[in-house]
Amino acid sequence: MLPNTSEAELREVLVGRSVESVGRRGKYLLIGFDDDVWLSIHRKMSGNLLLEPPESPRALHTHFVVTFDPALELRFVDPRKFGRVNLFRSSVELNEFLAERLGPDSLDLDDTLLASKLKGRSGRIKSLLLDQAFVAGVGNLYADEALWEARVHPLRAANTLTAEEIQRLALAIKHVLTQGIERRGTSFSSYLDADGAPGENQEFLNVYGREGQACPRCGTPIRRIVIGQRSAYFCPKEQVESWSRESEPGQPTHV
DNA sequence: AGTCGCCTGGTA
DNA sequence: TACCAGGCGACT
Numbered sequence: 001m002l003p004n005t006s007e008a009e010l011r012e013v014l015v016g017r018s019v020e021s022v023g024r025r026g027k028y029l030l031i032g033f034d035d036d037v038w039l040s041i042h043r044k045m046s047g048n049l050l051l052e053p054p055e056s057p058r059a060l061h062t063h064f065v066v067t068f069d070p071a072l073e074l075r076f077v078d079p080r081k082f083g084r085v086n087l088f089r090s091s092v093e094l095n096e097f098l099a100e101r102l103g104p105d106s107l108d109l110d111d112t113l114l115a116s117k118l119k120g121r122s123g124r125i126k127s128l129l130l131d132q133a134f135v136a137g138v139g140n141l142y143a144d145e146a147l148w149e150a151r152v153h154p155l156r157a158a159n160t161l162t163a164e165e166i167q168r169l170a171l172a173i174k175h176v177l178t179q180g181i182e183r184r185g186t187s188f189s190s191y192l193d194a195d196g197a198p199g200e201n202q203e204f205l206n207v208y209g210r211e212g213q214a215c216p217r218c219g220t221p222i223r224r225i226v227i228g229q230r231s232a233y234f235c236p237k238e239q240v241e242s243w244s245r246e247s248e249p250g251q252p253t254h255v
Numbered sequence: 256a257g258t259c260g261c262c263t264g265g266t267a
Numbered sequence: 268t269a270c271c272a273g274g275c276g277a278c279t
Contacts, residue, residue, distance in 0.1 A: 027274080044274050046263075061263080080262045082274065101275090123256060132275080139273050186273065189265080208273095228257070231271085 005087045013037055013087060014066065026102045026136030030094070037087070038094045039066075044082035050075045051194045079190075106137035106177055111167040118158045118166065125161065126154035127228050129173070138173060141186060141208040144233045146172040148207045148215075153239040154225075154232040179204065207233040 014033065021032035029049065031039040041049065050059070054073050058065070064076035064085055076083060088094040104113060117135070121128060128134050129143040138146070147154050149172035152165050161169070185191050185199025188209060192198055206216050211224035215235040223236045 042274085045272065078262095079264065080272090082261070084275095127256080130274085141273060189272065191273065229259085230274090 010087055013089070014039070019068070025098050026105060026132055027139070028098065028102075032091075036090045038089075038091065040084075040086045040088070040094065040097070041076065042084045043076075043078070044080070044084065046080040046190060047076060047078035047083035048190065048192045049194055050077060050192065050196055052196070102132055102136040103134050104136065106135045106173055109135060109170050109173055111163075111170040114170040115163070115166045118161060121158040123158055124154065124227060125152060125156045125158045125169075126232055128158050130228075130230070135173075137177065140230050141188075141205065142173070142176050142180060144208045145176040145206060147239060148234060149176060151238045153241040154227055154234055155241050207235065209233065 014037070017033040017035065017037055019031055020034055021030075023030045023032070027042055029041045029043075031041070033039070041047075043049065052058075052073055052075055054067060054071050058075060059077045061079040061081075062075050062077050063081065063083075066074040068074065076085065086097065088097065103117070114135075118125075118128075126143055126147060129138045129146070130140065144154070146169060150165060150168035152161065152169055180186055180199075180201045183199055183201040183204065184193055184197070186201040186205070187198035188202040188205075207222050210222045210233060212221050214220070215222055215238065218235065218237055220235055220237040222233055225232050225234075
């Protein structure tokens with residue numbers, strides 16, 4: 001649960017401190033306290049962060065609680081215990097931690113940046129999108145949604161994407177994430193926001209979790225394959241693995 | 256670059 | 268009973 005510190009140290013360092021900032025880098029929530037003390041929280045697969053009054057009953061699997069004044073509790077509820085909370089004693093420490101894990105934030109992507117990062121990468125495009133050191137913030141469902149929107153097959157070698165495909169993909173990544181944020185998250189299972197409310201983005205998914213259902217653009221049944229032990233959903237008609245100049249005009253990017 | 260392990264719960 | 272799940276770090 002807390003790989004980088006003990007409960008005793010957390011108490012010692014955090015008690016009496018004030019929150020000065022709340023932010024995000026990739027999938028890490030960052031809480032900045034006075035004296036340059038920082039907390040990072042990663043929800044991983046099943047974690048929910050709830051802000052609730054101290055007198056309200058705590059959900060099962062509540063593993064971490066910070067009590068604020070005026071009375072309010074930040075509760076980390078995480079059935080699978082994959083989530084992580086880390087304490088940092090300076091922004092230098094925090095930034096070192098983030099720098100060795102995260103590439104540029106996905107909301108800052110543009111086609112120029114994406115094109116330069118794809119150069120020389122022979123791996124599958126979907127695996128790269130899920131690599132937080134490549135681009136920070138894209139998860140499994142948003143990767144599938146973005147690849148569908150950009151009409152790129154998830155198994156395509158990254159350095160074979162055409163300029164047009166890269167442009168569509170950069171736009172699609174920002175679009176699907178922005179939509180997800182506007183709809184306050186994707187709650188196909190148990191995701192809740194800090195107020196305990198589910199999001200609505202699950203109502204708008206085009207391919208993720210929709211094996212066998214019709215592609216919203218062309219009606220072809222959505223297919224599910226496994227890439228790197230993760231599900232990948234795509235339209236087999238519009239997202240083709242072996243492309244040719246006739247079907248997909250444009251210059252491929254070379255190493 | 257590609258696997259394995261970590262955990263619990265929901266569903267077919 | 269078996270398989271699936273918004274992730275990622277360790278390991279080969």
